[in-house]
Amino acid sequence: MVIPSSINGVSVTKIGDYAFSHLQYLMNITIPNSVTSIGDWAFYDCGSLSSVTIPNSVKYIYGYAFSGCSSLNSAYFEGDAPVLGAGAFEGTASDLTVYFMEGAQGFTTPTWHGYPCQKYLVDRPSDITVISQETLDKIDEIKITTIDDQVAGQEFSIEFEVLDKNGQRVTEYSDFINLTADGCDHISPSIVYIQNGYGTVNLRMGSHRYIGLIMEISRLLMI
Incomplete structure (x- = not known):
């Protein structure tokens, strides 16, 4: 599912409370860079959602936004750490890991808010070089x-x-x-x-x- 960055010319800046809750068929979601906040219970109980990428525009993830997403085992953050509400990732997969980009601010390792946390590409192969x-x-x-x-x-x-x-x-x-x-x-x-x-x-x-x-x-x- 792709969330549009605008609707009828109006920019989409927030994913509302309960917006996608209980969508058991939801396997993937694309959040546009226009979004600055993800509301309470926004993706609650989306049991098939296994991975989510949070764009760098997101500054707030409110309470229980991804709670009950029992298959969610990876959360990729493309910017600095957002403000995280209570229980935002409660009830996700037991191996949920948070990934953040090189140079991002606000994340802590080895855990962030109690979840394993590491940089993107931390174990990149040794033969990778600068691409011209x-x-x-x-x-x-x-x-x-x-x-x-x-x-x-x-x-x-x-x-x-x-x-x-x-x-x-x-x-x-x-x-x-x-x-x-x-x-x-x-x-x-x-x-x-x-x-x-x-x-x-x-x-x-x-x-x-x-x-x-x-x-x-x-x-x-x-x-």
Whole structure:
């Protein structure tokens, strides 16, 4: 589910109290950068929600916003630590881990508000290097190299390659990237390591039975 950044020209700045509570089918949610606060009980009892990314615009997460999300095992924060209300992550998965970006302020390790907490890419592979603009300019598309005839709701893995305009794999590209998928209900992990222009990702097929991968070239972490 994608929350729009504006409705009828009006910016969406808050996710209201109880806005998405009890949506058991909700597996993923995209929160726009316009949102500055997440209201009380906003995602209460969304039992299928396994991961959430909090954009850097969010300054407040109010009481019990994600409580009862029993499958929620990862929360990614793209900015500084927001003010966290009582019980915001109460009743989530026992292995819930909080991830924050390099340079973000307000987070504490090894725990933050009682939850395991660590930086993005803290265990990044040793062969990762600075990606030059020349390499980025080469990238033209992602090609799915293996995919079987899948049915709606089925989980599977796919392999993909990062190609240049000549259809050749960009072998000098090794990096962590943000990967989203059009046509599926779930993607794991959303932060993918690409090694020598090659990667794998796990998906759950949506009802339309097609997959389109979208790679965000912007770096998660400049090294």
